[in-house]
Amino acid sequence: MFVVMASAASEAEILGVKGRILAEGLTPFQHAGSDHLAIAVVGEIGARRAVLMDQLAALSGVERVDPINRPFKLTSREFHPEDTVIRVLDAVIGDGSLTMIAGPCSVESRDQLFETADAVKAAGATILRGGAFKPRTSPYAFQGLGVEALRYLAEARERTGLPVITEVMEPSQVDVVAEYADILQIGTRNMQNYSLLRDVGRVARPVMLKRGYGATVEEWLMAAEYIVSSGNPNVILCERGIRTFETYTRNTMDLAAVPLAHQLTHLPVMVDPSHATGKRWLVKPLAIGGVAVGADGVMVEVHPRPDEALSDAEQQLNLDQFRDLMAALIPVHEQVRSLYGDPSPRSTVLSGSVPSGGGLAKH
């Protein structure tokens, strides 16, 4: 549930509501919307719900108390109707502009990163990616350069002005990654690593949360809820493909998840057609598809010589292919904006209502 304060509510009345919530052993989360202040009541409410709603509604300065009919609360559109817009250096994510995250799967050397960074920046990328700590299926495969790669990423930021994003794989790495990187990435394999989610919820850096390859949309949003309820409101969702029975592609890119997530939450939603398809030639059509369904941006892997890459060689674009992708995406994005309307593509996609998820599969 959340408490909507009257527009004339005083500071003392707001504190009174928060104090009442805290006295119940629950946590108040404030959201200053366009015309009202809302305070979400988060925690295990259980059987107290009806009584507590009445008690809160009777407090001075309260306009009304609304339920949140979803298991995710702070990330829900009900509580927070406006889109979340995230600013990192010069990049703006979720404002209707096209965010392009590009860079190598793994940082392999300073030269490889700089060559890629210069080229993707010149072609219009807005954020630079590069793996430092790599989650590899095989323990014998290249595991990333670790802190050395983080230093190269920070140097590449100085060189290009682009903010950098890199994956953090475990709680003990959070501080060092947050020291060097502008955005922390949680990979598909860690989407339900709750201690990691709580830890990235405590740092002052935006987090890009990749969808678990076996996760439902609801599980993904609950993972985002862990981060936001730990104190970090700046979460970007990324659809990167889920595992299905199909074997031609590395994963199956769930395009419906993009407008669905936009409908259910206020968070920006990106797509990653590189990991979704695992095939270089499929990256462009699926990137176009992602933008066409309203994604706030695209993450792609780019390498100067993909065939020599130490990880994900088959799915990385070369520099020319990235330039070609940008040239294709910009007009698609413009067209999509005019189709869906301003200020953001999602606002008109959002008019229907979505029943709660988690039901039995229907065939």
Ligand code: PEP
């Ligand atoms: C990555 O983006 O480097 C990565 C490993 O992606 P995912 O977690 O989606 O597999």
Ligand code: MN
């Ligand atoms: Mn990769």
